[in-house]
Amino acid sequence: MANEINFDIFYDHNTTNEEVNKELDKLLLVLDKNPNLINKEFGEYNERIFSFFIINSKVGNTGKFDFERLEKVLKFRPDLNYNMYKIDNSSPLHMAIALGFDHEIKNAISEDEILRLMEILVKNGANVTAKELLVTAYSSDKFEIFKYLLDSKIRDTSRIMLSIAADIAIFIGHNGLSVQRKKTQNSKEREFVKTDKFKNFYEDKIKFLEEALKFIKLSEFNSKEIETFIIINSILDNEKAIKILLDNGLCKLAKICDFSIETAKHYNSKKILKLLKDMK
Known part of the structure; x- marks a missing residue:
């Protein structure tokens, strides 16, 4: 049958x-x-x-x-x-x-x-x-x-932070710009980050990370994924994203904290550098 x-x-x-x-x-x-x-x-x-x-x-x-x-x-x-x-x-x-x-x-x-x-x-x-x-x-x-x-006590954070970083980069690209790691400054991209269009998109994505961090320690996330998240947001000098990490113990993770500082210096991310200096 x-x-x-x-x-x-x-x-x-x-x-x-x-x-x-x-x-x-x-x-x-x-x-x-x-x-x-x-x-x-x-x-x-x-x-x-x-x-x-x-x-x-x-x-x-x-x-x-x-x-x-x-x-x-x-x-x-x-x-x-x-x-x-x-x-x-x-x-x-x-x-x-x-x-x-x-x-x-x-x-x-x-x-x-x-x-x-x-x-x-x-x-x-x-x-x-x-x-x-x-x-x-x-x-x-x-x-x-x-x-x-x-x-339900799910704690597998695989690819969450990486996906958010990738989605931010893709969204920037869909708006005629690009997140280029070779450029030490991305002035047009940083201006776009100030727009309501980007803010609405970003808030819709970042709420997932904020919710996850209520249950899961930052130290439980994959360090390479955290670094990618830091790079993308440093290129854009998006200090709000880095503040979320700082509020959740970024500088208790010595290597990643140092990585954040060096990355912000490399991209001349002034807002992030000030934030890191004030918070450390």
């Missing part, structure tokens, strides 16, 4: 919601006949049956999960800690967080909807301590989910 399931229908944006319902019901019937298929891989992408209950065109059309059918498939006790599509850090929990990030999805999936799904997944065995959940929430701009993960 599993061979009769049309897995492609779940990816087809032209598929009606009724057709998706019909195929999901077929999957439930297949599992009724043979529950051992719950963790078997099928189709062109070697996907598992459970995947299609959280990712299908109906979810994209409605912005809602079919929690009634989800509860039914969860009764077969699927392993919820596999990588979907054979991609690292793409468990159902990772994918749930990232859902709605794709601009092609017709209806946005609310964070409340995703949080409800996440809570159900965790209740049924999904590993909430899996790697890179926090950065997945950051990259998907899901602040409430980010806070939920921190409240």
